[in-house]
Amino acid sequence: MKFALIVNTCDKFEDCWDPFFKLFSIYWPNFEGTIYLNTEYKNYSYGDLNIIAVQGSLNNKIPKNRSATWSQCLKWALEVVKEDIVLYMQEDYFLNRKIQNSVFNNYIKLFSISKKIDCIHLTNKSALGKEIFQLNSLKLYSISIHDKDRISCQAALWKKEVLNSYLKSYESGWDFEWWGSKRSVYLNHHFYTTNKIGNSFDERNIISYEMTGVIGGKWYPGVVKLFKDHNIEIDFSKRGFFERQKIIFKDRLFRKLNNLPSNIRGYFSVLKLKYL
Numbered sequence: 001m002k003f004a005l006i007v008n009t010c011d012k013f014e015d016c017w018d019p020f021f022k023l024f025s026i027y028w029p030n031f032e033g034t035i036y037l038n039t040e041y042k043n044y045s046y047g048d049l050n051i052i053a054v055q056g057s058l059n060n061k062i063p064k065n066r067s068a069t070w071s072q073c074l075k076w077a078l079e080v081v082k083e084d085i086v087l088y089m090q091e092d093y094f095l096n097r098k099i100q101n102s103v104f105n106n107y108i109k110l111f112s113i114s115k116k117i118d119c120i121h122l123t124n125k126s127a128l129g130k131e132i133f134q135l136n137s138l139k140l141y142s143i144s145i146h147d148k149d150r151i152s153c154q155a156a157l158w159k160k161e162v163l164n165s166y167l168k169s170y171e172s173g174w175d176f177e178w179w180g181s182k183r184s185v186y187l188n189h190h191f192y193t194t195n196k197i198g199n200s201f202d203e204r205n206i207i208s209y210e211m212t213g214v215i216g217g218k219w220y221p222g223v224v225k226l227f228k229d230h231n232i233e234i235d236f237s238k239r240g241f242f243e244r245q246k247i248i249f250k251d252r253l254f255r256k257l258n259n260l261p262s263n264i265r266g267y268f269s270v271l272k273l274k275y276l
Contacts, residue, residue: 001112003157004083006036008074009091014042015239016091016213019223019232021046026230027095037091038077040068054080071171078164085111086163087122089155092213096226097205104206106138107157107194118162121193122206126152128197139204140192150191151180155207162189170265179266186273218242 007020017037024031025047034050040057041064056076062068068076078086085108111117113135120140121127127149129141143150151166153173165187166180184191194204213223218240227234 001085001108002083003085003087003108004034004036004081005087006038006077007089007091008038011040011042013091017044019094019227020091021049022232023095028099030101036077036081038073069170070173071167071176072169075167075169078160081160084160086158086160088158093155093209094213094223094226095209097208116190117192118159118189119191120157122155124195124205125211126154127193128195129193131196141196143191143193145185148181150184151177153177171262175262175266182270183273215242
């Protein structure tokens, strides 16, 4: 089965694109598929990589003084993708270990062998599972329907139509993960991971990267050495570095009130599925 890589991004993260694709070229040099970079208005290219800049907001005539939602932008990108299977990543998932192409391709083949595979999480950064499926040396582990990370924005292989079915155009990425996981309880889809509960994480970390390179709009300090080791020059002062801070009650309350409309819609989207 053919697959494509979709790198989810927005234009304000443009400074991540060159580092992402430089590291991608180093650690996945024999990648031969199409790459869809989910930009809003900007075009982009890097070396000989086959990159299609989606330019979703531009093509859908969204004024620059308005912003489409995270989910709406991703839905537009999936409309452009021609392939049936997509590898989902984000622009700040900076690869730090070589991808074994032969191993990766075997996971692609699993989609054609079993019709019951809808998503395979490929990192140790999302849900873990229990053993359910094996092909030669490849093992997959089913993710519990009640796992809060069953739907995740970490690197995963998806059936394009299944990924699209979980997207609500009004949701943020965080809403998609939280409410999507809850919706998945009532939908007949099968989610797997390459990591079993209690496994050695490195063994089945098929796609290894810094998680994540940018947090809250600021650089994660872990990328400094990675960039230096690969001669990637970045002016870190423009974003600054992420530091964990205690969230005061007022800010926590503001966030809850700000997210209330989306949470109400998410709650009713689950109820609708539960009682259909």
